[in-house]
Amino acid sequence: MYILKNALVSIWRNKGRNLLIGIIILVIACSSSVTLAINNSSNSLIESYKNKYEVLATLGVNRENMMGEFDPNNKDNSREDMMNKFSSASKISIEDIEKYADSKYVKSYYYTISTGVNAEDLEAASASSSSEGNDRGFPGGGRGGMGGGMNFTNATSGDFTIKGYSSIEAMNEFIDGRYKISSGEVSEDFDSMDCIINSELATLNEMSVGDTITIIDAEDDSKTYELTVTGIFEEANEDSNTMSMFSDSVNTIITNSNVLAKMMTANSDLVVSTSPTFVLTSDEVVDNFSSELTEKGLSENLMVETNLDQVEGATKTISNVKNFAVTFLVITLIIGTVVLLVINMINIRERKYEIGVLRTIGMKKMAVSMQFLSELIIVAFVFLLLGAGIGSIISVPVSNSLLENEITSSQEEMSNIQGNFGKGNMGERPDSGQENRGNKMPGNLDKFNGVTTVQVFDSINAVVDFKVLGELLALGMLITVISGISTMVSIQRFSPLTILKERS
Amino acid sequence: MAKKILLKIDNVSYRYADAEKDDYVLKDISFDFECGKVYAIKGKSGSGKTTLLSLISGLEKDYEGSITFNGKELRKIDLDLYRSRDIGIVFQSYNLLPHMSAMENIILSMDISKVKVPDKKKRAIELMESVGLDETQKDRRVLKLSGGEQQRVAIARSLSYNPEMLLADEPTGNLDKETENEILKIFKDLAKKENKCVVIVTHSENVCKQADVIYELKKKKAK
Ligand SMILES: Nc1ncnc2c1ncn2[C@@H]1O[C@H](COP(=O)(O)OP(=O)(O)O)[C@@H](O)[C@H]1O
Ligand SMILES: [Mg+2]
Numbered sequence: 187m188y189i190l191k192n193a194l195v196s197i198w199r200n201k202g203r204n205l206l207i208g209i210i211i212l213v214i215a216c217s218s219s220v221t222l223a224i225n226n227s228s229n230s231l232i233e234s235y236k237n238k239y240e241v242l243a244t245l246g247v248n249r250e251n252m253m254g255e256f257d258p259n260n261k262d263n264s265r266e267d268m269m270n271k272f273s274s275a276s277k278i279s280i281e282d283i284e285k286y287a288d289s290k291y292v293k294s295y296y297y298t299i300s301t302g303v304n305a306e307d308l309e310a311a312s313a314s315s316s317s318e319g320n321d322r323g324f325p326g327g328g329r330g331g332m333g334g335g336m337n338f339t340n341a342t343s344g345d346f347t348i349k350g351y352s353s354i355e356a357m358n359e360f361i362d363g364r365y366k367i368s369s370g371e372v373s374e375d376f377d378s379m380d381c382i383i384n385s386e387l388a389t390l391n392e393m394s395v396g397d398t399i400t401i402i403d404a405e406d407d408s409k410t411y412e413l414t415v416t417g418i419f420e421e422a423n424e425d426s427n428t429m430s431m432f433s434d435s436v437n438t439i440i441t442n443s444n445v446l447a448k449m450m451t452a453n454s455d456l457v458v459s460t461s462p463t464f465v466l467t468s469d470e471v472v473d474n475f476s477s478e479l480t481e482k483g484l485s486e487n488l489m490v491e492t493n494l495d496q497v498e499g500a501t502k503t504i505s506n507v508k509n510f511a512v513t514f515l516v517i518t519l520i521i522g523t524v525v526l527l528v529i530n531m532i533n534i535r536e537r538k539y540e541i542g543v544l545r546t547i548g549m550k551k552m553a554v555s556m557q558f559l560s561e562l563i564i565v566a567f568v569f570l571l572l573g574a575g576i577g578s579i580i581s582v583p584v585s586n587s588l589l590e591n592e593i594t595s596s597q598e599e600m601s602n603i604q605g606n607f608g609k610g611n612m613g614e615r616p617d618s619g620q621e622n623r624g625n626k627m628p629g630n631l632d633k634f635n636g637v638t639t640v641q642v643f644d645s646i647n648a649v650v651d652f653k654v655l656g657e658l659l660a661l662g663m664l665i666t667v668i669s670g671i672s673t674m675v676s677i678q679r680f681s682p683l684t685i686l687k688e689r690s
Numbered sequence: 691m692a693k694k695i696l697l698k699i700d701n702v703s704y705r706y707a708d709a710e711k712d713d714y715v716l717k718d719i720s721f722d723f724e725c726g727k728v729y730a731i732k733g734k735s736g737s738g739k740t741t742l743l744s745l746i747s748g749l750e751k752d753y754e755g756s757i758t759f760n761g762k763e764l765r766k767i768d769l770d771l772y773r774s775r776d777i778g779i780v781f782q783s784y785n786l787l788p789h790m791s792a793m794e795n796i797i798l799s800m801d802i803s804k805v806k807v808p809d810k811k812k813r814a815i816e817l818m819e820s821v822g823l824d825e826t827q828k829d830r831r832v833l834k835l836s837g838g839e840q841q842r843v844a845i846a847r848s849l850s851y852n853p854e855m856l857l858a859d860e861p862t863g864n865l866d867k868e869t870e871n872e873i874l875k876i877f878k879d880l881a882k883k884e885n886k887c888v889v890i891v892t893h894s895e896n897v898c899k900q901a902d903v904i905y906e907l908k909k910k911k912a913k
Contacts, residue, residue, distance in 0.1 A: 188801035199789035199831075543785045546749060547847070548774020549802045683749040 189553055193560040203536075207529055207562070208569040214522035215573020215662055216580070221515040222654045223581035224588060228508035232501045239497040240293070241466040243475060245278065245484070246491040278488075280447070283462040286479055291471040296356035297462040299446040302344025303439070306400040306410065308391055310345040311436040344404035350443035352376070356463065360606045363422065365435065367608030370395035370417030373442070381441040382417040386432050394418070401439065409452050413441060417608055469494055507588050519665055526669035530562070534676045545682035555674040562673070566666040567659075574658050696855055696887045697723040697746065702755035704738075704745060715741045719755075721905050725854070728881045728888045730898045733907030739891040740782055742907065743859050746889070747779050748772055759855075774803040778848030780858035782891075784840045788833040792818060792843040795832060796850050803851035817846040822872060837864040845873065849880075855887040856880060862894060874900050 373380035403409035421433035748769035862870040
């Protein structure tokens with residue numbers, strides 16, 4: 187008890203010396219709390235990115251395995267053979283998808299089905315200069331250039347490609363902004379016979395929202411289906427090196443998967459290509475999911491592909507800022523520890539006499555060490571709190587400006603998505619009848635609306651929270667104790683007699 | 691009645707670790723100290739008086755021969771406890787904590803000794819009065835007191851936890867004759883009334899005259 191009392195008296199009576207130590211701790215605390223705050227807000231930004239980008243698994247062609255079956259020296263292996271092989275090997279039925287999705291690793295799933303069709307009284311845009319059916323079989327080329335999808339040429343012919351999405355979530359092109367509604371909207375009813383078409387196709391055929399088109403099964407003329415155009419979309423043409431005057435999706439008619447299901451029921455020979463996307467529970471289950479699919483009989487020509495690289499890419503800048511912060515923090519702590527160590531050593535030299543006196547009047551080495559260490563800890567604690575306070579005030583603008591671009595871009599992206607679907611508010615959607623299929627329903631598009639944005643804002647404003655404060659105190663106390671150990675060692679070594687003799 | 695031997699110095703020799711092989715500061719010293727008596731250790735400057743005192747107070751353990759307190763060899767006891775309770779030391783250079791007041795220095799010694807004192811403040815004030823320090827000096831920092839005043843504080847401190855033995859290294863060196871006598875009276879009272887063992891290192895004839903026993907240290911010739 188008296189040790190603490192003594193420590194307090196000693197701190198107060200040696201204000202100058204303790205102020206010096208305090209200022210050093212203050213500076214360390216300030217810069218540490220700023221870097222910790224940056225680190226924390228980077229973490230929550232990365233976290234919210236990860237929430238936004240769910241872990242998506244698609245099935246892609248395992249080219250290695252597939253190529254392995256061809257003998258490169260055998261000229262008989264024509265390109266067509268290969269394409270056929272590709273096509274048949276990678277055929278996945280809706281039943282397969284449902285089977286694969288029935289897994290504890292899968293949160294939800296969605297898919298697209300596409301096939302070639304003809305249409306009555308509808309002129310296809312001449313695709314002569316663009317490759318035939320370019321868009322066909324690209325259904326998984328989705329969200330932000332996520333790999334996946336099956337890049338094989340569909341064996342079915344037809345002037346148009348009809349592509350059915352199983353849910354709003356599956357409509358990657360609208361979410362990532364490649365397609366954007368210019369008039370009308372994406373139908374919310376996934377049981378309807380609605381469709382949306384490319385604006386170029388609409389112009390060519392003088393069609394507008396509300397018109398109907400009749401599509402014809404490419405294999406069987408007798409099967410026709412009437413679709414109502416609810417919206418017209420534009421495709422952002424990013425790669426301007428394509429020689430085509432039309433965008434890739436010009437001849438693509440977008441509808442829901444139920445339309446294709448009807449077509450498949452009517453014509454069991456219909457050749458379609460399906461592209462499932464599985465939303466996985468976390469990035470850690472990818473391998474498990476992959477081996478589970480193999481067990482369930484996934485063709486060895488197919489393999490699980492994920493968007494993990496893409497998520498990583500999106501958070502790269504933030505990670506860099508974060509790494510910088512961590513490096514800076516480590517350097518600050520090392521320098522801080524060294525400076526404190528040196529000051530403590532000088533301090534001990536100055537206080538040798540005091541140590542000698544305390545020892546000659548019978549104070550134990552341990553007690554003296556304790557007193558000196560508690561002096562250091564009390565000073566450190568006070569200035570750490572002070573530094574954390576100052577740090578928290580300056581860390582908000584600092585981390586905001588460092589991560590400004592990330593924050594605003596993520597916010598803008600959120601609001602754009604709604605526009606891409608041609609809606610003011612995607613959140614209030616009536617539940618459609620597809621819920622019984624166990625799919626994540628359109629209402630889940632909430633996710634792309636406000637939620638993530640709010641999270642981002644919160645994390646930036648609460649940069650110096652109790653977590654940071656706790657971390658800071660722990661770190662500060664750690665370096666204080668480390669630097670204080672020199673004091674302890676000196677006290678253990680000193681002989682009171684020599685100390686007292688040195689004085690006189 | 692036969693006086694009890696409190697401290698026994700038996701054939702003690704000592705040389706500083708950095709001194710030459712046979713350059714002993716103290717050579718074959720044997721002194722006995724009993725309770726209830728005032729001892730004077732005299733000797734010229736440099737004769738090893740302070741050195742002997744550090745051996746007795748257990749600050750130095752590398753001596754030859756034996757020093758026993760209450761029959762126990764000093765090397766084998768807890769010297770911190772010994773210094774904080776059994777003996778009181780008044781150092782030649784006072785050894786007070788400069789950033790503390792007289793009062794705080796005295797109370798700290800009581801704190802360290804862990805001796806039960808009901809009112810430490812009251813006892814400190816009584817002690818300071820008995821060594822002739824007045825009210826105005828008790829809360830002043832030690833650094834701002836004169837040499838004589840610091841010496842009194844050191845004496846008050848050494849008595850604060852009521853030790854059996856009091857060791858004082860030239861305690862009256864900075865005092866005038868009148869105060870020297872006052873202090874000596876305190877020491878004599880401690881021996882006679884409270885049966886303490888008082889050891890005073892001095893070169894003052896006056897102190898020697900008033901002591902019960904005088905031991906003399908002869909300066910060893912260098913080499
Ligand atoms: N730390 C030391 N190392 C070596 N020699 C010392 C040390 N302290 C004192 N001495 C020597 O020991 C002798 C006795 O010193 P000291 O006991 O202080 O004498 P006194 O107190 O009688 O004046 C002196 O010759 C002094 O130079
Ligand atoms: Mg001396």
